[in-house]
Amino acid sequence: MRSPLQNMFTIIDDGGASQVDERTWTELAKRAEVAGRPVAIDAAERVAYLGVTAADRATALSSLEAPDFTLPDLEGRQHSLSQHRGRKVLLVAYASW
Amino acid sequence: MITVALDRSDDDARPWIEAAKPTHPSLIDTRHVLADFYNIVNVPTILWIDEGGRLVRPNDVAFGTDTFKHITGIAAARHHAALRAWVRGEAAALPEARVRALQSLPTEADQQARAEFGLGEWLSAHGRGEAAARHFARAGELAPHDFTIRRGTMPMRGVDPMGPEFRTMLGEWVKAGNPYYRPLPE
Numbered sequence: 330m331r332s333p334l335q336n337m338f339t340i341i342d343d344g345g346a347s348q349v350d351e352r353t354w355t356e357l358a359k360r361a362e363v364a365g366r367p368v369a370i371d372a373a374e375r376v377a378y379l380g381v382t383a384a385d386r387a388t389a390l391s392s393l394e395a396p397d398f399t400l401p402d403l404e405g406r407q408h409s410l411s412q413h414r415g416r417k418v419l420l421v422a423y424a425s426w
Numbered sequence: 427m428i429t430v431a432l433d434r435s436d437d438d439a440r441p442w443i444e445a446a447k448p449t450h451p452s453l454i455d456t457r458h459v460l461a462d463f464y465n466i467v468n469v470p471t472i473l474w475i476d477e478g479g480r481l482v483r484p485n486d487v488a489f490g491t492d493t494f495k496h497i498t499g500i501a502a503a504r505h506h507a508a509l510r511a512w513v514r515g516e517a518a519a520l521p522e523a524r525v526r527a528l529q530s531l532p533t534e535a536d537q538q539a540r541a542e543f544g545l546g547e548w549l550s551a552h553g554r555g556e557a558a559a560r561h562f563a564r565a566g567e568l569a570p571h572d573f574t575i576r577r578g579t580m581p582m583r584g585v586d587p588m589g590p591e592f593r594t595m596l597g598e599w600v601k602a603g604n605p606y607y608r609p610l611p612e
Contacts, residue, residue, distance in 0.1 A: 341544060341545070341548055344457060344459065346548065367534070367537045367538040367540070367541040369538070369541035369542040369544065369561060369564075370545075371545060371549065371557050371560075371561065373557065376545060376548060376549060377545075378541050378542075378544040378545035378548065379541070380462075380537050380538070380540055380541030380544060381462065381537060381540075382534070382537060383531070383532045383533050383534045383536060383537045386462070386463070386531070386532045386537065387531040387532060389463075390464070390465065390481070390484075390529055390531055391526060391529070391531065393480050393481045393522060393525060393526070394480060394481070395475040395479050395480065396463040396464065398463055400453040400454065400455050400459060400460070401453060401454060402452055402453055402454070403436055403439070403440060403443055403454065408428070408451040408453055410428065410475070410479070411479070413428065413475075414477070414478070414479055415477050416477060417475070417476055417477060417512070417513055418427070418428055418474070418475040419427045419428070419472060419474060419509060420427075420428050420430070420464075420472065420473045420474075420475060421427065421429045421470060421490075422429075422430050422455075422460055422461070422464075422469050422470065422471040422472075423430070423431060423432070423470045424431055424432045424433050424439075424469045424574075424578060425431065425433050425438045425439055425441075425442060425581075426433070426438075426469075426577055426578055426580060426587035426588075
């Protein structure tokens with residue numbers, strides 16, 4: 330598993346990972362930090378994760394409009410909360426652990 | 427109803443889904459997308475969303491059955507009755523001001539923890555277990571109340587999430603005066 334990542338810099342933003350050169354990697358992480366976003370970096374592995382600010386999440390939740398999301402089922406079919414408009418939804422987060 | 431498993435992989439959630447044979451969407455969220463959007467810090471967490479896509483009951487703790495009632499002290503019936511009344515239109519959900527008052531909003535530390543988790547999850551999925559463990563540990567320090575991180579990463583770290591490490595963590599947490607489950611007061 331070592332070789333595919335060698336000499337590559339990875340940025341994960343909005344859930345999607347992209348490979349960039351070192352200069353772009355540093356620039357994007359810095360820009361996110363300046364914008365106040367949470368940034369997690371593993372310099373040795375050359376991976377940076379750009380998160381979402383608490384203020385953005387808090388504003389969305391306080392609006393009481395349920396944040397839309399899209400996730401797969403076991404068959405790989407994608408489902409969005411917004412497909413359920415017009416019906417009451419009980420949203421349940423659970424886990425095997 | 428939409429159920430979302432905050433699990434490491436399809437295979438971790440599969441036995442439960444196959445046993446339940448749900449007719450509703452039963453989704454898998456390995457990256458904790460839902461936890462990030464809704465500030466979910468433990469499972470089970472339930473929310474009510476009305477026909478217009480509005481949150482009418484914020485994050486609450488409820489169980490489908492009484493299987494774990496002897497541990498949690500939370501009976502399933504109370505939520506079932508309230509849910510049924512709301513769905514049938516026999517009872518209104520909480521007024522907006524109450525929903526807002528009962529909401530728990532994320533802090534900057536919570537969101538930094540989620541970034542560390544996201545990085546760790548990616549590293550773990552790419553065979554970088556040791557690097558991942560460092561970021562999971564950092565995430566847990568930043569958000570010690572977030573058990574989707576502290577317990578939810580145990581399978582990725584090769585730790586039994588029902589085993590001694592979990593019981594020690596839970597014991598220390600409770601001994602310090604913190605509740606593991608935080609159901610809404612109403």
